[in-house]
Amino acid sequence: MPEEWPQNSVLPRQAMPAARELLCRDRRLLLDGTPHVVGILNVTDDSFFDGGQHNSLSAAVSHARLLVAEGASVIDIGGQSTRPGYVEVGPDEEIRRVIPVIRELVRHVAVPLSIDTYHATVADAALQAGAHIVNDVHGLQHDPAMAPVIARHGAAAILMHNDPAFRETPGDVIENIKSFLTRSLALAAAAGIDPARIILDPGIGFGKTQPQNLAILARLSELHALGHPILLGASRKSVISHVLDLPPDERLEGTLALTALAVGQGVQFHRVHDVRANHRAALMSAAIRDALASGSQL
Numbered sequence: 001m002p003e004e005w006p007q008n009s010v011l012p013r014q015a016m017p018a019a020r021e022l023l024c025r026d027r028r029l030l031l032d033g034t035p036h037v038v039g040i041l042n043v044t045d046d047s048f049f050d051g052g053q054h055n056s057l058s059a060a061v062s063h064a065r066l067l068v069a070e071g072a073s074v075i076d077i078g079g080q081s082t083r084p085g086y087v088e089v090g091p092d093e094e095i096r097r098v099i100p101v102i103r104e105l106v107r108h109v110a111v112p113l114s115i116d117t118y119h120a121t122v123a124d125a126a127l128q129a130g131a132h133i134v135n136d137v138h139g140l141q142h143d144p145a146m147a148p149v150i151a152r153h154g155a156a157a158i159l160m161h162n163d164p165a166f167r168e169t170p171g172d173v174i175e176n177i178k179s180f181l182t183r184s185l186a187l188a189a190a191a192g193i194d195p196a197r198i199i200l201d202p203g204i205g206f207g208k209t210q211p212q213n214l215a216i217l218a219r220l221s222e223l224h225a226l227g228h229p230i231l232l233g234a235s236r237k238s239v240i241s242h243v244l245d246l247p248p249d250e251r252l253e254g255t256l257a258l259t260a261l262a263v264g265q266g267v268q269f270h271r272v273h274d275v276r277a278n279h280r281a282a283l284m285s286a287a288i289r290d291a292l293a294s295g296s297q298l
Helices: 057-069 091-108 120-129 146-153 173-191 210-218 220-226 238-244 252-264 275-294
Strands: 020-024 027-031 036-042 072-078 113-116 133-136 156-160 198-201 269-272
Touching: 020 156, 036 057, 036 275, 057 072, 057 091, 072 091, 072 133, 072 269, 091 113, 091 120, 113 120, 120 133, 120 146, 133 146, 146 173, 156 173, 173 198, 173 210, 173 220, 210 220, 210 238, 210 252, 238 252, 252 269, 252 275, 269 275
Parallel strands: 036 072, 036 269, 072 113, 113 133, 133 156, 156 198
Antiparallel strands: 020 027
């Protein structure tokens, strides 16, 4: 982020990088300031909000098509829950769950498909089946084979901050996240991943205290200093329940507030369960952000 950009404030549209594209193999997403909603498709038994709802192939395909109709720019497909206390199912079970869905969706939807996994073998199988993006919740720092797999396929990558020691790490939360993600970017560069294919995610809710989560949400605009599009994944998470004391199925309003806040700070991607409502909130927030940036009288 250039030094003249104010921190902790609405990010002026004219201060954003010039419009460009995110390269996702044979598909592209324009990065012109218009927010992109990433629809969550969990084919798991135990995800914290929608576990078990889309386990069959027909249910998964039907839900994905609905998400696209509601405004999703990307579908993020996961076969392994990463909720607090999750039980790892292993790469073979992940592959069994996600590959039929990816093969079918490639035929039915035009938006890029993302595979949410931290195993290189799952990513490789998903990319062979037609996926376009790998969403790695460990930012390439868990499986050494992950970055080479992504590079070999020419896929895009979402690199998330996920540091087990973060809660106890002294210093500024944003600077610590930037340091971790800089290491992820170095791994990507060493493997030959095109920088134009990378999205960064601060990892809300992953190994962070509530004060840390809130501080990150208030300062998302500072992550633009890393030079890549930013994704926020806070949909229905406990960061909302700590404020509103509500179960996952009552956290939509809190999610919408975080989406609007993030759009105002220039965040380009918003990973959510409820696409229609978040897409509308994102577009409204973007319109206000752009009006403020242009000096319009509101």
